[in-house]
Amino acid sequence: MNTLNRSIDGVPRYFVPYVNDCFQNAYGAIVAYFGLKPELILADYLSFMYDDNTGYIGLNYLHKPSRSFEFSEEQLNTSLEYVYFPTVTHYSKRDESEVKKLTDSKIKISLYIEDNPQIAYERLIELIDLGVPVVTVVDMYHMSYHSAYHKNHGAHAVVVTGYNKAEGYVEIFDKYSLSKSDFDGRMSIEALICARNSDNDQGTYTKPIRNMWMEVSKKEGFKPKCDGCKNIIAESSSRMKGEKDILGCKCGLPVMKIFTRDLIFKRDTMPDEELFSLLRYYNAAFKLMSRSRIRFVVFLREVSTMICDSEEICICLKDSSEKWEILSNLSLRLALTKNKDIMTNICRQLELIIVTESHAVDKLLELSYKQEA
DSSP: OOOOOOOOOOOOOOOTTTTHHHHHHHHHHHHTTTOHHHHTTOOOOOOOOEOOTTOOOSSEEEEOOOOOOOHHHHHHSSSSEEEEOOOOOGGGGHHHHHHHHOOOOOOEEEEEEEEHHHHEEEEEEEEHHHHEEEEEEEEEETTTTSSSTTTTEEEEEEEEEEETTTTTTEEEEEHHHHHHGOEEEEEEEHHHHHHTTOOOOOOOSBBBOOOOOEEEOOOOOOOOHHHHHHHHHHHHHHHTOOOOOBTTTTTSSSHHHHEEEHHHHHHSSOOHHHHHHHHHHHHHHHHHHHHHHHHHHHHHHHTTBBBBHHHHHHHHHHHHHHHHHHHHHHHHHHHHHHHHTHHHHHHHHHHHHHHHHHHHHHHHHHOOOOOOO
C-alpha cells in the first residue's frame, strides 16, 4: 500500500495513574485496541530488589541510570507473565524468521532501534498503512506541547495513529498525565523525526533515542489463560519470600530487612552529599514501589472471579502503597533539609511496610481458586 494519508480509528486513549510508566501506558493503549485488558496483560509480579553494593532498588529489575536502550532478552522478560520481549534489535539487521514467531500464551512486544531516521520513518508509515498503531520513543525536549520543550531532555513514549504526507503531519497522542502530558493531535513529520533522532543529553552523558519504537503483535486467537494468572500469584509469592534471585540480585522481604538496616548504617557513615544524592534517587524509586502495590491490587480484583478471599490482601497492599508514598516524601525532605533524624522515621515506615507485606504474602500463599467453569 502506498498512500499519502492514513488514520487509524478507535485506538483507546489509555492512562491510569497507578501504572506510573509512560511506556506501560502506551502499551496499554495498544493492548486495549486489541480488545484485551491492560489491567491483566500488563500486570507485573509483586517484588522488591536491592543491590547492597550500589544501594539501587527495583521491582523486577534494578532502577538505575543507563546510557543505552539496548537490553538483553533476559533483562526484558523479568516482569510480565503475558508478554514476551525479544532482545532489542537493530531494525535493518533483524532476522525475519525470528520476527514472525508468535506464541499462544503471550503477546509479543518487539523493540527496534535504527540509526537511519529515514528507514525508521518508512517503517512507521508501513505499520500505519497496515492498520497498526505504533509506540515510538521521543525526546520530550523536542515535543512542543510538553512543559519540557526546549528545557529538559528525557525519553518518552507516545502513540502514532496516522499521517498525512501532503500536509506534512503525523497524528499522535500522549496521555501520560503524570509528566504533564495530555496531547491528542498533530505534529509535523519533521518535528517527530527530530524528536526520535535526539541525542537525549542528560548533562554528564547522552542516552541517544536512536529512533526506537515498539511493535506489538499477537496470534489471532490469543487470550490470557487462568494458568498465567495463577503463575503471577505464585511467582510473586516466591519472589517476596526471597526464594529466588532475579538477574543475580536477591529480592523479597528478607532483603527489605537488609535494606532497612543498611540505611541506618549509611546515615552514620556515608559522606553527606552522597547520602543526599541517594535519597533523591529513593524519592523516585519509592514512588515506583508504591504504584507497583496498587497495580497488584488492580490485578487481584481483575481476577476476583477465579480466586477466593483476596480482599484482605488488597487492603494490606493499599496500606503498604500509602507508606511507600510517605517514604518517598520523607526521602525528599531529608535530601532538602539535610536533617538526618528523618532517617529514623524512614526506617520505621520500612519496618511497618515489612509487617504489612509479610501478612499480604502469607495470605497470597493461602489463596484458593474457585472451580473453573
